[in-house]
Amino acid sequence: MPAITIIGAQWGDEGKGKATDLLGEHVDYVVKFNGGNNAGHTVVIPQENGPSEKYALHLLPSGILTPGVTPVIGNGVVVDLAVLFEELNGLEERGVDITKLKLSASAHVIADYNRQLDKVTERFLGSRKIGTTGRGIGPTYADKVNRVGIRVQDLFDEKILRGKVEGALELKNQVLSKIYNRRGFTVDAIVEDLLSYADRIAPMVCDTGLLLHEALDKGETVLLEGGQATLLDVDHGTYPFVTSSNATSGGACTGSGIPPTRIDRVVAIVKAYTTRVGEGPFPTELFDASGDYLRDNGHEFGTTTGRPRRCGWYDAVIARYAARVNGVTDFVLTKLDVLGGLDEIPVCVAYDVDGVRHDEMPVNQSDFHHAKPIYEMLPGWKEDISGARSFDDLPANAQAYVKYVEEISGAPMSVIGVGPARDETVIINSLT
Numbered sequence: 065m066p067a068i069t070i071i072g073a074q075w076g077d078e079g080k081g082k083a084t085d086l087l088g089e090h091v092d093y094v095v096k097f098n099g100g101n102n103a104g105h106t107v108v109i110p111q112e113n114g115p116s117e118k119y120a121l122h123l124l125p126s127g128i129l130t131p132g133v134t135p136v137i138g139n140g141v142v143v144d145l146a147v148l149f150e151e152l153n154g155l156e157e158r159g160v161d162i163t164k165l166k167l168s169a170s171a172h173v174i175a176d177y178n179r180q181l182d183k184v185t186e187r188f189l190g191s192r193k194i195g196t197t198g199r200g201i202g203p204t205y206a207d208k209v210n211r212v213g214i215r216v217q218d219l220f221d222e223k224i225l226r227g228k229v230e231g232a233l234e235l236k237n238q239v240l241s242k243i244y245n246r247r248g249f250t251v252d253a254i255v256e257d258l259l260s261y262a263d264r265i266a267p268m269v270c271d272t273g274l275l276l277h278e279a280l281d282k283g284e285t286v287l288l289e290g291g292q293a294t295l296l297d298v299d300h301g302t303y304p305f306v307t308s309s310n311a312t313s314g315g316a317c318t319g320s321g322i323p324p325t326r327i328d329r330v331v332a333i334v335k336a337y338t339t340r341v342g343e344g345p346f347p348t349e350l351f352d353a354s355g356d357y358l359r360d361n362g363h364e365f366g367t368t369t370g371r372p373r374r375c376g377w378y379d380a381v382i383a384r385y386a387a388r389v390n391g392v393t394d395f396v397l398t399k400l401d402v403l404g405g406l407d408e409i410p411v412c413v414a415y416d417v418d419g420v421r422h423d424e425m426p427v428n429q430s431d432f433h434h435a436k437p438i439y440e441m442l443p444g445w446k447e448d449i450s451g452a453r454s455f456d457d458l459p460a461n462a463q464a465y466v467k468y469v470e471e472i473s474g475a476p477m478s479v480i481g482v483g484p485a486r487d488e489t490v491i492i493n494s495l496t
Contacts, residue, residue, distance in 0.1 A: 066280070066326055066327060067276075067280060067285070067286040067316075067322055067328065068087070068287050068288065068328065068331060068495065068496070069287075069290070069313050069316040069329070069330045069331065069390075070287065070331045070332075070333065071290040071293065071294060071316070071330065071331075071332055071333070071386075071390055072290060072292060072293025072296075072332070073294055073332040073333060073382070073386035073390075073392070073395065074293055074294070074295055074334060074338055074339070074386070075295045075296055075302075075340040075341070075346075076293040076339075076340075077335070077339050077364070077373060078334055078335045079333055079335065079398035079399065079481055082481060082484070082486065083331065083333050083398075083479070084127060084287060086489060086495075087496060090496040091286065091496070092133065092134065092279060092286065093134045093135075093136055093276060093279055093285070093286040093287065094127025094128075094133055094134075094135050094136065094287045094289055095136040095286060095287065096124070096125040096135075096289050096291065097138040097288050097289070097290060097316050097318075097320045098138075098140045098290060098291050098310060099142070099201065100123060100174065100199065100201045100204070101122040101147040101201075102201040117158075119155075119158075121151065122147060122151060123137070123143065123144065123147050123151055124137070125289055126289060128160065128164075129155075129160060133164075134164045134165075134166060135164065135165050136165075136166045136168075136272050136276065136320075137166070137167045137171060137272075138168050138171065138272055138273075138320040139168040139273065139319060139321060140309060140315060140318060140319020140320065141168070141172075142171070142172045142173070142204040142208070143167070143172070143173050143216065144173075144174040144199065145173060145258070145261040148265075149261070149264065166268055166269075166275060167216060167269050167270075167272070168269075168270075169217040169269050169270065169271060170215055170216070170217065171216050172205075172207070172208050172213045172215055173204075173213075173214045173215065173219070174199070174200040174204045175200075175204075175214060175232075175254055176249060176254060176257065177232070177236050177240070177254065178204045178207065179198070179199060179200035179203075180240065180246065180249075181240070182198050182201070182203050183198040184244040185203075185244075201308055201309075205308035206308070207232065214232070216265065216269055217269070219258055219262040219265070220266070222255070222259060225258060229251050229254045229255055230251050233248065233251060233254070236249075237249060272320070273320065273321020273322070276322055277322070288322065290313075290315065291307075291309075292307045292309070293311055293386075294311065294312055294332075294385070294386040294390060295385075297310055297311045297389075298310060300312055300389050302344050302345055302429070305343050305344025305345070306344075312389055313327070313389075313390040329495065330390050330391050330392050331395075331495055332386055332390055332392040332395050332396070332475070334383055334386070334395050334396070334473070335397075335398050335399050336400045336402065336403055336465075336469075337362070337375065337378050338376045338377065338378060338382075339358075339362075339373040339374060339375050340376075341366050345432050345433045346374055347376070347412065347437050348376030348377045348378070348379050348412045349374050349375070350375055350377070355375045357406075358376075359372060359375045361405075362399055362402040377409070377410045377411060377412055377437070378409075378410075378411045378412065378469055379412045380411060380413050380472040380473050381412060381415060381423070381425060382425065383395075383469070383473035383474065385424065385425045387474030387475045394475060394476060394477075394478040395470070395473060395475050395476065396477075396479040396480075396481070396495075397466060397469070397479070398480075398481035400462065400465075400466070400480055401448075401481075401483050401488075403444065403465070404445060405446060406444035407443075408441050408442065408443060408444055409441070409443075409444050409465060410441055410442075411439060411441075411442060411469060411472075412437040412438065413439070413440050413472055415435035415436060415437060415438060416436045416437075416438055417431045417436070418434065421438065442461070442464065442465050443461045443464070445459040445460075445462050447459045450482050450483040452490055453489075453490060454490060455480070455490055455492055457490070458482075458490065466480060476493065477492065478491070478493035478494075479491050479493075479495065480492065
């Protein structure tokens with residue numbers, strides 16, 4: 065059975081958690097393959113008796129909320145163990161079964177010094193800051209590439225762990241004390257902290273690449289869930305205002321151990337408008353009442369940080385780019401309901417850069433910084449669409465909007481989100 069990859073098509077916060085949860089009942093494994101606790105998924109699950117349950121997940125795969133699914137944290141993830149157990153404890157208190165979670169022995173671990181370096185470096189950059197969450201993600205990935213990182217498997221051999229921590233702190237303490245005027249860390253404190261988690265993580269640690277390979281051979285379905293999004297990918301995003309991992313479909317392979325020949329479907333989540341958190345260029349960003357309207361109606365505040373998101377109109381240029389970079393087979397269009405009540409809805413179809421039209425992403429980052437959106441105006445609708453369950457249930461103008469953005473985005477819109485809950489969804493083509 066092939067694997068399915070879910071990625072974000074914009075700058076994140078598109079609603080990947082809902083899409084993953086929607087597919088969860090039809091898959092056997094859900095794998096987080098990149099990032100760490102620097103992003104979050106909000107999943108709303110309706111209850112038969114009583115109000116819907118809302119879950120905010122940061123490090124855990126969304127599939128942990130679906131009975132029968134095995135959630136997996138892959139080798140491409142960087143793991144803050146304190147956050148991991150904070151989330152697990154919170155879910156356990158709410159009656160969620162957490163016993164099936166699997167953790168790659170090759171995933172890298174975030175140490176205290178990574179978090180400290182992330183925070184002080186960002187403050188040191190001042191106006192040139194990247195806009196990181198300060199959770200140590202970037203420094204941990206840097207350690208991984210520099211081959212001084214600590215992996216999950218190191219927690220089971222104190223001698224190896226101590227040697228790695230000693231090697232890392234030789235330089236990092238010098239940087240903290242002599243450049244940033246901060247107190248360094250002791251080897252004993254770091255080792256003691258990391259070892260305190262060893263016994264509890266031991267039952268969940270395994271060769272997750274082998275586990276997933278055997279599952280696919282048995283005909284089981286594996287869903288690969290990306291953190292962040294295409295425009296935040298360290299290679300393909302709006303560098304340097306990006307995350308530190310590969311959030312595109314190629315990262316699903318390297319971050320899970322599943323080869324590309326086993327992936328049959330690439331599902332990209334795209335919001336019916338565009339948002340961004342942190343620094344960096346954003347051609348359709350709004351600084352007026354329209355931006356406030358999208359932020360307030362869409363509840364656009366970060367799941368992890370609580371920061372208000374920058375809001376703008378739908379950008380078909382980056383949607384086409386995401387379709388090309390990821391090999392998108394299906395789009396899931398989320399938050400269409402947020403656009404309700406508008407008289408007209410602008411859609412960015414191209415950019416103007418110093419008088420030159422760009423229908424595709426400018427190759428030069430400087431050009432993208434200076435890109436001005438070229439809009440087509442579509443008529444809006446006033447009706448409440450949250451009760452729509454088929455495409456025909458949507459108002460004519462909402463249907464026209466979906467058809468138009470599909471035509472100019474490079475892949476079919478197979479699912480439409482019309483509200484935050486799992487059942488507030490219009491399915492045009494099944495994703496399984």
